[in-house]
Amino acid sequence: xxxxxxxxxxxxxxxxxxxxxxxxxxxxxxxxxxxxxxxxxxxxxxxxxxxxxxxxxxxxxxxxxxxxxxxxxxxxxxxxxxxxxxxxxxxxxxxxxxxxxxxxxxxxxxxxxxxxxxxxxxxxxxxxxxxxxxxxxxxxxxxxxxxxxxxxxxxxxxxxxxxxxxxxxxxxxxxxxxxxxx
Numbered sequence: 001x002x003x004x005x006x007x008x009x010x011x012x013x014x015x016x017x018x019x020x021x022x023x024x025x026x027x028x029x030x031x032x033x034x035x036x037x038x039x040x041x042x043x044x045x046x047x048x049x050x051x052x053x054x055x056x057x058x059x060x061x062x063x064x065x066x067x068x069x070x071x072x073x074x075x076x077x078x079x080x081x082x083x084x085x086x087x088x089x090x091x092x093x094x095x096x097x098x099x100x101x102x103x104x105x106x107x108x109x110x111x112x113x114x115x116x117x118x119x120x121x122x123x124x125x126x127x128x129x130x131x132x133x134x135x136x137x138x139x140x141x142x143x144x145x146x147x148x149x150x151x152x153x154x155x156x157x158x159x160x161x162x163x164x165x166x167x168x169x170x171x172x173x174x175x176x177x178x179x180x181x182x
Contacts, residue, residue, distance in 0.1 A: 004097070007090060011097035014078050019105075023072070028102045030075045031095040037069060038091070048088045058083045109137045114144045115153040116165070131157055 014031075018024030038045035044065065048058055059080055066076040082088045103110060111131050113119065119127070128141045135157065146154075151166035 004093070007093035007097045010078075010082070010087065010090075010094045011101060014074070014094075015098055015101045017074050018102075021074070023074075024102055024105065027072065027075055028095075028098055030069070030071050031091070031098055033069050034065065034071070034075075034079065035092060035095055037065060038088075045088065048083055049086070051086065055084065103140075107137045108140055109135050109158055110140045110142070111155060111157040112142045112144060113153050113155045114146050114149065116145070116147055116149040116151050118145050119143050119153075127155070131155070 014027055015024055018027040038048075044061065047053060047061055050058075062076065062079050062083055065071070066079070071079070079088075082091060082094075087094075099110075102108075109131075111128075113124075113127055124141060124143055128139045131141070132139045139157075149165040149167050150170070152164045152169070154165050154168075155162045
C-alpha cells in the first residue's frame with residue numbers, strides 16, 4: 001500500500017503538467033479510463049505489476065493499452081513511469097489524489113448520498129442544488145441505497161457527514177430511553 005504523501009507526489013507531478021498544457025481535466029479522465037480498463041481486465045493489471053516480465057514487455061502492454069484507450073503522450077509516459085517504479089498497483093490512490101487536485105482547482109466538491117430507497121431524478125437534482133447552495137461549489141453527487149437505513153438519508157460532503165436516517169434517530173431514542181430515570 002502506497003503512502004498517501006507518495007500518491008500525492010505522483011498526482012501532483014501529472015497535475016502540474018496538465019495545468020501547464022490546460023489539459024488537467026482530460027488527464028484525470030484518462031486516469032479513470034485506465035483504472036476502469038485495469039479493473040475489467042485483472043490480467044492486464046497483474047501483467048503490468050509483475051516484475052517477472054521484462055520492462056520492454058510491460059512497456060509494450062502500456063503501448064497496447066494506450067492505443068486502445070487513445071491516451072495522450074503525457075499520460076502514457078506517466079503510466080510507463082509507474083511501471084518502471086513498480087507503482088502500477090498504486091494507481092487507484094494516485095488517481096484519487098489527482099481527482100482531488102482537479103476538483104479543488106475547478107471548485108468542485110464530491111458528495112455521496114445514501115438513502116433507504118433509490119432517489120428520483122428530481123430528488124437527486126434538488127439535493128445537488130441544496131448542497132451547492134450550502135457550499136458555493138459545483139457538486140458531483142453519487143447516490144447509493146442502503147435499505148438498513150429504514151428511511152431518510154445520510155449525506156457525505158467532503159469530510160462532513162449529515163445523518164438524517166431513521167435508523168440513527170431510532171438509535172438515539174433507544175440510548176435516551178436507556179439513560180432515562182425509571
